[in-house]
Amino acid sequence: MKTRSLILLASAVTLAAGAALVGRSLMRPPPPVTIVKEVPAQAAPKPPVRYVLSAGDAMAAGRFVESDTLKTLTWREVPADAVRADDFSAANDQERRQVEREIYGSALRQPLQGGQSLTRGTLVYPGEPGFLGAVLTPGMRAVSIPTSAVDSNSGLLNSGDRVDVILSVQRTEIQKPTDMIPNSEYMLLASQTIVRNVRVLAMNNNPTAVTRLADPEQPATDKNTARRGQADSKNNPHPIPQPNTLFYESVTLEVSPADAERLALAREVGTLQVALLSHRDETASKVASREATHLREATSVFNGATPPMVKTFQGDKQAVQVYAPNGK
Secondary structure, X not given: OHHXXXXXXXXXXXXXXXXXXXXXXXXXXXXXXXXXXXXOOOOOOOOOEXXXXXXXXXXXXXXXXXXXXXXXXXXXXXXXXXXOOOEOEEOOHHHHHHHHHHHOOXXXXXXXXXXXXXXXXXXXXXXXXXXXXXXXXOOOEEEEEEOOOOOOOXXXXXXXXXXXXXXXXXXXXXXXXXXXXXXXXXXXXXXXEEEEXXXXXEEOOEOHHHHOOOOOOOOOOOHHHHOOOOOOOOOOOOOOOOOXXXXXXXXXXXXXXXXXXXXXXXXXXOEEEEEEOOOOOOOOOOOOOOOOEEHHXXXXXXXXXXXXXXXXXXXXXXXXXXXXXXXX
């Protein structure tokens, strides 16, 4: 009896405890929901880069770096630690523009392949040794001829223009006037175009304008630099040397070997003068003239005032026959 009572009591206590635990668990609030957010792995920092100026396509030696050339150049992105000391590099647009101003007007010292970087050693600037040799067309020659401010069209002619060369000859021996050729001493002047359509490389030793250095996007404001498009020394570390005078003593021309011999001989026998050609004249002949112009063809001022006359007698009649200078 006592045993059954104990069992019943223990069972009752157990049920009561279980009911209490169940009730407590039901009254407890649910645990908070844990949200797991995926965080992407942090990317490694990108190494610094710079932009290196490169040739967009193949470029021949002697090619000028001007507006059209700048359009064909490309800025190639390379790691900053791969930039060489003599490369033209930039980090932003402002530095790119500064580099383009720096190289404007230079010429290639050697050919470049497409994608090859431009370096300071591949460019030569006006006024530096070897510039004329770099811009000289293969197979051509550079010849200097003596000139003066008048003969060179001073103020009108610049390096890079195209000209004809005219030889003027004055014979030293004076022929005695005759009835058929009166005032013959005035007919000893003659001129002839001996070289046509050649390029001017330099005036004196200054090839300033051979590349047309005036940058349309960088107009010069100073009078001294605006006159010939001289680059600002602050923006361009290669300022173009300017002549101290406008009176030229020589003109350097780009001619063929045969024309070089012709000019070498012509400057010993007469006076050479250059005539400027239009840049729009695409039909200008490059063949020298074989005809000479004499004084009587240039003006009639010095023609004989009295034409040759012959008196004729027929019996008691006299007549005067007047002949033209050509004998008719």
